[in-house]
Amino acid sequence: MSHHDQQTAGIERRLAEQYLNTYCRETAHPDPRIDACAPADEALMPHCATWRQQGLMPFVVDLPGSATRLAGAFSHFSPVGYHRLASELWVQQSGHWRRMDDVADLSDLIAAALTAASPSPSGATHNQARLQALMRNSIAKVRRFHQAPAAHDRPDYxxxxxxxxxxxxxxxxxxxxxxxxxxxxxxxxxxxxxxxxxxxxxxxxxxxxxxxxxxxxxxxxxxxxxxxxxxxxxxxxxxxxxxxxxxxxxxxxxxxxxxxxxxxxxxxxxxxxxxxxxxxxxxxxxxxxxxxxxxxxxxxxxxxxxxxxxxxxxxxxxxxxxxxxxxxxxxxxxxxxxxxxxxxxxxxxxxxxxxxxxxxxxxxAMTQEEAQDVHLAAALLEESALGDIPLRALLQQAAGDRAPDADLLRRWWRRYLDVSLLPMLELFADYGISLEAHLQNSLIGFKDGWPNCGYARDMEGTSISRQRFPFLARLDPASPALYDEAQAWHRFQYYVLVNHIGHVAACLARLGPCDEASLWRDAVQSLRGCKASALALVETLLQQATLPVKANMLSSFHQQGETPSWIAIPNPLKN
Structure with a gap:
């Protein structure tokens, strides 16, 4: 297969994975894998057998409102929903299975499924058409961006x-x-x-x-x-x-x-x-x-x-x-x-x-000298169409002449928490300031491949707890930055813990030497080493059953950009 064909296939797989994972997470399909002993569609059985022989995990997702089903296999299953789609996606319609070669078809099926699941399907047709158009627009942009050669003459940052x-x-x-x-x-x-x-x-x-x-x-x-x-x-x-x-x-x-x-x-x-x-x-x-x-x-x-x-x-x-x-x-x-x-x-x-x-x-901003070693967290973790991820190069740099093993990944992970999660949690515990430090608002400076300094930017998303901030009289009582404690804490859990830290854990686990459960156990130990003032929040985190997640797909479908929908996922820190 030529480089162009590999990239084209990789784009389709990456987008299919992105849309499938989003749909599953936001529609209560956290684990669509099928058990080896469970009865399977007869036409799908040979594929499932082949996938299992390759060490993959077959899955099936039923879409509401029609007899449409999606099937494929994961090479990695993530407790936070960032599963890796290992193969092409298959779709069953009118009783017949076919390989899905164009991810735009998946976007149409998802929009139709959300309409069928709507309390008023007939009234949701406008939302369906709008979401289809937006998804196809996004697909076209991704394909367009991959047509351009890599840019030169720009700083590494x-x-x-x-x-x-x-x-x-x-x-x-x-x-x-x-x-x-x-x-x-x-x-x-x-x-x-x-x-x-x-x-x-x-x-x-x-x-x-x-x-x-x-x-x-x-x-x-x-x-x-x-x-x-x-x-x-x-x-x-x-x-x-x-x-x-x-x-x-x-x-x-x-x-x-x-x-x-x-x-x-x-x-x-x-x-x-x-x-x-x-x-x-x-x-x-x-x-x-x-x-x-x-x-x-x-x-x-x-x-x-x-x-x-x-x-x-x-x-x-x-x-x-x-x-x-x-x-x-x-x-x-x-x-x-x-x-x-x-x-x-x-x-x-x-x-x-x-x-x-x-x-x-x-x-x-950082100085130009500091910026030489700074990466955008989101870009560090983005898997390319050809399957590579920038994070791998940093881990190899940290490992030196040997291959990164589980011990190195776990030490690297704890260092990452030291420059990101821990200082932000302690900031909220002491002052009630909840930073909207999701992956695109977070920069990480590295030294010899090891996390050395975290940067949080874009204060427009900051939420300040009225109950916890000690200088409340110095702010305008009507300030849009002020929130109730529960709201500020809710936003911290999603933007910092789920969107940012959870995704770093999932990406590290995808690289192989250690699983997400081990990384979350290490996170618990790091959290328990926080300042005493933050330990009550730590215990709250460790006991709650779920964590909040912003439902971007549902919010887009229902046109709720400013007042997004929220869902909950199992808390990987619990137990």
Missing amino acids: VASEQGLRFGHVFHVTSKASDGFSEADLCAYAPELGASFQLHYFAVRSDLLDMQTIDHKAVPIDPAAMHFAEALLRDGEYRLLPSHPWQAQYLLGLDNVGMLVRDGALISLGPLGERVWPTSSVRTVWLPQQNLFFKLSLNIRITNFVRNNPDEHVARALDASIALGLLPAARVRQEHFRILQEIGSETLKVPDKELRAACAVIYRQ
């Missing part, structure tokens, strides 16, 4: 940020987007190795709404300031950066056109250093300034239009204000750092949609 070609492993629309043309994808998609200059506007000072944590002006690219020196000299104008796609979108709006004609807004065009879009598409890294900019993009990516509404900006800045009230050593530890937001800018106009479309959030 950028290669990690831009290396997510499949996206969230429990999301059926992980790469869906609506708004970028093919030319836009080539210019701006991180998956295609994009880099570009930002578009700058000069904004009349009385029209600029700037908020900062330390009451100082937000940092502006020196090259952009030099270009606009004459406009800025007397303080009449200030600079506002924008994503170049968004700048063209804004310039096409009537109300922005009026501001331009009145001289309140001047379009300066592309200026400043070359920036690199990160995995979120709209957040960019400015290495010369040690900053991230979270820009607005009025395009839909997965379930959301990715601009910056006032509430999101307020939550991000309030979370950073709260972190600023803590001892500096808790925010910037030797082996764990929080990359806080430092300010925001937008237009001072009553139109909330225009404010959201113009807003930019300024965020701390």
Whole structure:
């Protein structure tokens, strides 16, 4: 089989695995494997026998509303649902089995099954058509991203940020987007190795709404300031950066056109250093300034239009204000750092949609020297179409001249917990600050292959427990960053423990030398070594039967992006 054919088959297998695992987890099919002694479909029996001879685990999934069944085999079974699909997927319709060669067929079957299971199937046809379109859009994007050769001339950290070609492993629309043309994808998609200059506007000072944590002006690219020196000299104008796609979108709006004609807004065009879009598409890294900019993009990516509404900006800045009230050593530890937001800018106009479309959030970043050894956690764990995973190379580096064995993996795993789970759990225990440190919000620095420093970013998802935060009087009582204790703790369990830590454990187990159960037992021992102030939370975790999981597929189907559905999975820490 040629390299192209191997990659094509690998893309289909990876997407089928992603969609199958998501469907099983969100529709109460945690273990679809079939017992060797159980009666099987006669036509399927030869396949099952072959799979078992190969050491694989056959499974069958029945889809509601029709006589449709899915079958295949796993080479790895995961207690958190990240099973590895070892072979092609088979589908039975009208009593006949056939191999599924196009994963788009699976997307249609899943959308139809969700409609059939809906309390009102006739009323869910719109949701079905919409989900089908989004899934097919996502499939097309994944295939498109794999057509491009590997990008060169970019820092290793950028290669990690831009290396997510499949996206969230429990999301059926992980790469869906609506708004970028093919030319836009080539210019701006991180998956295609994009880099570009930002578009700058000069904004009349009385029209600029700037908020900062330390009451100082937000940092502006020196090259952009030099270009606009004459406009800025007397303080009449200030600079506002924008994503170049968004700048063209804004310039096409009537109300922005009026501001331009009145001289309140001047379009300066592309200026400043070359920036690199990160995995979120709209957040960019400015290495010369040690900053991230979270820009607005009025395009839909997965379930959301990715601009910056006032509430999101307020939550991000309030979370950073709260972190600023803590001892500096808790925010910037030797082996764990929080990359806080430092300010925001937008237009001072009553139109909330225009404010959201113009807003930019300024965020701390690592230094260029630090970034040389930093990886995006999600990219570190993403299995490629050809079956490789970047994590393997780091483990080999940690092992040196010998092959990584179970002992090394378990020591590496405990070191990983030391720079991620433990400091974040202790932060919540002591201050009630629950970071939304899922895989795409988490960066890990390595030294000789070993986890050395964890970084948490994007404070917009932070939730602060009103009952636990000791400086509550210093925050606005109506702050969107404030949550009840149960809500903040619920979010911690999903974003940090399930989405992030659970997936690292599952990926390590896929590599072979040790299973997930051993890794979770090690996690229990690490948790019991936490500070005394966190031990009550640890015991709560160890006793509860389930952990919460955000149901991305069901939320997409029911169009509940801002108020997602939740399910529960068995807690691998229990017992």
